[in-house]
Amino acid sequence: xxxLLTQVHLQGPTTRAALTTTLGLNxxxxxxxxxxxxxxxxxxxxxxxxxxxxxxxxxxxxxxxxAPREDVTxxxxxxxxxxxxxxxxxxxxxxxxxxxxxHQRGExxxxxxxxxxxxxxxxxxxxxxxxxxxxxxxxxxGAVRESDGxxxxxxxxxxxxxxxxxxxxxxxxxxxxxxxxxxxxxLAEHMRGAAVGADDVAYLSGSVGIGGGFFxxxxxxxxxxxxxxxxxxxxxxxxxxxxxxxxxxxxxTKVGENQLLAAAGRLPGGGPPAVAELIKAADAGDARAxxxxxxxxxxxxxxxxxxxxxxNPEVVVLGGLLSQVxxxxxxxxxxxxxxxxxxSARDVLNIRPSSLGDDASLLGAAELAFAxxxxxxxxxxxxxxxxxxx
Amino acid sequence: xxxLLTQVHLQGPTTRAALTTTLGLNxxxxxxxxxxxxxxxxxxxxxxxxxxxxxxxxxxxxxxxxAPREDVTxxxxxxxxxxxxxxxxxxxxxxxxxxxxxHQRGExxxxxxxxxxxxxxxxxxxxxxxxxxxxxxxxxxGAVRESDGxxxxxxxxxxxxxxxxxxxxxxxxxxxxxxxxxxxxxLAEHMRGAAVGADDVAYLSGSVGIGGGFFxxxxxxxxxxxxxxxxxxxxxxxxxxxxxxxxxxxxxTKVGENQLLAAAGRLPGGGPPAVAELIKAADAGDARAxxxxxxxxxxxxxxxxxxxxxxNPEVVVLGGLLSQVxxxxxxxxxxxxxxxxxxSARDVLNIRPSSLGDDASLLGAAELAFAxxxxxxxxxxxxxxxxxxx
Numbered sequence: 001x002x003x004l005l006t007q008v009h010l011q012g013p014t015t016r017a018a019l020t021t022t023l024g025l026n027x028x029x030x031x032x033x034x035x036x037x038x039x040x041x042x043x044x045x046x047x048x049x050x051x052x053x054x055x056x057x058x059x060x061x062x063x064x065x066x067a068p069r070e071d072v073t074x075x076x077x078x079x080x081x082x083x084x085x086x087x088x089x090x091x092x093x094x095x096x097x098x099x100x101x102x103h104q105r106g107e108x109x110x111x112x113x114x115x116x117x118x119x120x121x122x123x124x125x126x127x128x129x130x131x132x133x134x135x136x137x138x139x140x141x142g143a144v145r146e147s148d149g150x151x152x153x154x155x156x157x158x159x160x161x162x163x164x165x166x167x168x169x170x171x172x173x174x175x176x177x178x179x180x181x182x183x184x185x186x187l188a189e190h191m192r193g194a195a196v197g198a199d200d201v202a203y204l205s206g207s208v209g210i211g212g213g214f215f216x217x218x219x220x221x222x223x224x225x226x227x228x229x230x231x232x233x234x235x236x237x238x239x240x241x242x243x244x245x246x247x248x249x250x251x252x253t254k255v256g257e258n259q260l261l262a263a264a265g266r267l268p269g270g271g272p273p274a275v276a277e278l279i280k281a282a283d284a285g286d287a288r289a290x291x292x293x294x295x296x297x298x299x300x301x302x303x304x305x306x307x308x309x310x311x312n313p314e315v316v317v318l319g320g321l322l323s324q325v326x327x328x329x330x331x332x333x334x335x336x337x338x339x340x341x342x343x344s345a346r347d348v349l350n351i352r353p354s355s356l357g358d359d360a361s362l363l364g365a366a367e368l369a370f371a372x373x374x375x376x377x378x379x380x381x382x383x384x385x386x387x388x389x390x
Numbered sequence: 391x392x393x394l395l396t397q398v399h400l401q402g403p404t405t406r407a408a409l410t411t412t413l414g415l416n417x418x419x420x421x422x423x424x425x426x427x428x429x430x431x432x433x434x435x436x437x438x439x440x441x442x443x444x445x446x447x448x449x450x451x452x453x454x455x456x457a458p459r460e461d462v463t464x465x466x467x468x469x470x471x472x473x474x475x476x477x478x479x480x481x482x483x484x485x486x487x488x489x490x491x492x493h494q495r496g497e498x499x500x501x502x503x504x505x506x507x508x509x510x511x512x513x514x515x516x517x518x519x520x521x522x523x524x525x526x527x528x529x530x531x532g533a534v535r536e537s538d539g540x541x542x543x544x545x546x547x548x549x550x551x552x553x554x555x556x557x558x559x560x561x562x563x564x565x566x567x568x569x570x571x572x573x574x575x576x577l578a579e580h581m582r583g584a585a586v587g588a589d590d591v592a593y594l595s596g597s598v599g600i601g602g603g604f605f606x607x608x609x610x611x612x613x614x615x616x617x618x619x620x621x622x623x624x625x626x627x628x629x630x631x632x633x634x635x636x637x638x639x640x641x642x643t644k645v646g647e648n649q650l651l652a653a654a655g656r657l658p659g660g661g662p663p664a665v666a667e668l669i670k671a672a673d674a675g676d677a678r679a680x681x682x683x684x685x686x687x688x689x690x691x692x693x694x695x696x697x698x699x700x701x702n703p704e705v706v707v708l709g710g711l712l713s714q715v716x717x718x719x720x721x722x723x724x725x726x727x728x729x730x731x732x733x734s735a736r737d738v739l740n741i742r743p744s745s746l747g748d749d750a751s752l753l754g755a756a757e758l759a760f761a762x763x764x765x766x767x768x769x770x771x772x773x774x775x776x777x778x779x780x
Contacts, residue, residue: 143733143734152733152737153733199614200612200613200614200618212700214700216606216607216611217606217607217609219607221606221701222590222702223590223701223702223703223704223734223738224589224590224702224703224704224734224737224738225702225734225737225738226702227702227733227734227737228590228700228701228702228734229700229702230699230700230702230732230733230734231699231700233695233699233731233732234695234696234699234700235625235626235692235695235696236625236628237628238626238627238628238629238639239628239629243731245731245732246728246730246731247695247728247731247732249628302625305623305624305625305637306624306625306696306700307700309620309621309623309624310602310604310618310619310620310621310624310696310697310700310701311611311613311618311700312612312613312614312615312616312617312618312619312620313613313614314613314614338636338637340636341623341633341635341636341637342620342623342635342637343533343542343543343617343620344533344613344614344615344617344618344620347542347614347615347617348613348614348615
């Protein structure tokens with residue numbers, strides 16, 4: 001049941017015939033499992049009206065199309081430095097509706113943010129988009145302890161040891177799960193983005209801070225306490241500035257959004273549109289903007305070096321402004337990396353922009369909230385309200 | 391059978407009672423498996439004569455002691471920059487005999503080295519220490535392609551694309567398996583050294599070159615093509631010298647044996663004894679030696695930073711000269727790492743010297759050669775000569 005539900009969740013509407021092939025189960029087993037998942041309200045079977053005719057196809061009973069029930073939903077929350085995004089996401093990974101709100105000045109206090117998020121969630125829940133709401137997944141730009149979801153350290157929010165999942169769960173009376181934004185971006189890119197099918201994945205994403213999420217042998221890299229993948233604090237320049245973390249020359253001090261804007265003589269803030277505008281100005285001949293973009297591209301390359309040296313990744317996915325800069329200045333990034341000097345990079349050099357863009361972490365937060373359902377579809381109690389299932 | 395054989399191989403002589411508890415199988419199953427493994431000549435059961443009396447122990451049939459058959463052997467080969475070591479290792483991981491020979495000047499040519507190793511192996515085989523020889527495991531100081539054992543790049547031997555396993559197999563007519571020395575050191579420390587029981591392990595070892603081997607979730611980190619863990623080529627100093635690899639400021643240019651000796655005004659070469667002597671001189675007040683050791687300690691700390699940032703390891707094991715320097719200058723290493731600036735290092739800071747010392751890679755090479763037997767003990771054909779089992 002888990003494998004079948006996951007398949008339909010990731011692939012969308014799928015014929016029974018395709019499920020039979022993909023999952024390696026026989027037709028009657030697929031039929032039984034589909035019926036069970038339909039009974040507990042997770043899938044629907046649609047008659048094969050819209051099915052394309054495949055030439056040369058074996059005759060026989062036409063295969064039904066199995067589709068995810070989009071009214072089975074989660075709330076996905078992405079906390080960014082300047083804004084909060086909340087979305088209702090249906091089974092199948094479809095964003096049904098969303099809200100974005102800028103943080104008010106000084107509104108980074110954990111309890112205040114939890115209140116705001118709860119309010120935004122309430123507005124979306126009032127739309128009645130889902131017949132069933134499983135829970136809430138939250139993406140946080142910081143280090144999240146795996147065991148209990150405690151936000152140990154989120155410097156760009158000014159948080160140290162903020163139990164955000166607990167705060168939000170108390171407000172919403174729903175199960176809340178939390179994880180690091182880059183880990184969730186990596187999860188989403190691995191499930192339905194630029195890293196589908198790859199076992200060894202490095203995901204680096206840049207906005208104000210720089211985050212990293214890794215997959216090793218097809219599983220997320222966690223480390224001893226869930227803090228692995230802190231690529232923003234790998235040193236790239238011994239002569240660099242002191243980082244907020246206290247060390248000198250961290251990647252984050254070189255390729256963060258504010259450093260990029262400052263190097264071009266611009267004010268901080270503005271997010272992806274401001275970066276896009278800067279790259280456009282650079283391409284139009286603005287020398288200072290050009291130098292700023294070139295600089296970030298160079299340091300991104302230098303920062304990729306330890307990633308290749310240590311992980312020998314099958315694919316590197318770049319998100320946020322790193323994706324924008326890589327797309328615009330690929331050659332400079334590769335010069336900084338210097339693949340010829342590393343056997344791993346010489347052998348496999350596969351760097352791609354994110355395919356989910358700025359939604360990667362949000363979609364990853366949704367997947368985090370869907371994960372218990374996908375792992376054990378049969379344990380979902382269809383008659384009890386969601387909040388009691390925690 | 392695999393679990394029982396592996397347990398006895400790792401733990402040495404073990405009572406049936408202990409095996410029953412550890413493996414969670416009942417007494418009669420343990421008895422059956424032990425008998426089967428005894429029949430195919432991999433274990434022996436010894437009467438409980440030497441067993442210590444445990445006060446308060448339940449009476450009943452005394453438990454037999456199950457021991458590995460040390461006459462089931464492999465040959466383990468460690469290629470180092472200045473020397474070749476070959477050992478006969480018995481089941482249970484016991485080194486039964488060994489030979490070491492220095493490379494002759496210019497004798498790094500792949501075919502010549504294979505001839506020398508084959509000769510050394512022949513001398514050890516002539517001793518008749520094992521009734522059965524399963525194959526050969528080789529540790530190489532370079533990047534080894536996982537798929538076919540091709541040595542892609544071993545700069546300290548001057549090798550590029552040397553099919554050493556094939557060369558040696560042709561000489562010896564035995565199955566030969568090859569892997570990177572640091573990966574094998576990590577394997578041995580994980581199986582029977584300083585990292586037993588840890589799932590997320592970083593192993594860094596230093597001699598002329600610097601190697602790294604990692605475990606993630608209890609499994610070796612390989613990467614897309616087996617080249618993961620190249621910690622020697624992580625940049626630690628933007629102002630540093632150019633490395634043999636072409637890049638600037640690699641860890642290997644800062645903490646390699648020759649750099650350490652040169653910084654103290656000494657000639658290159660000499661291995662662990664030369665390093666030990668240098669540290670002794672530093673401790674006795676030789677200022678130049680002291681500065682050299684302090685410098686290596688500092689850069690080792692800086693090199694550990696990306697390891698903690700990216701892996702959040704449960705334990706870091708240091709081998710070779712890194713172990714010597716860490717033991718002598720722990721405080722300076724930690725200052726270079728600056729754990730307070732990294733959430734992962736603040737949370738789990740567990741750095742240990744190797745417990746297998748300079749034999750780690752050699753013992754890892756033996757484990758590599760034992761691995762097929764441990765995985766499928768029943769597939770070993772006791773009547774056919776080993777060479778035909780390849």
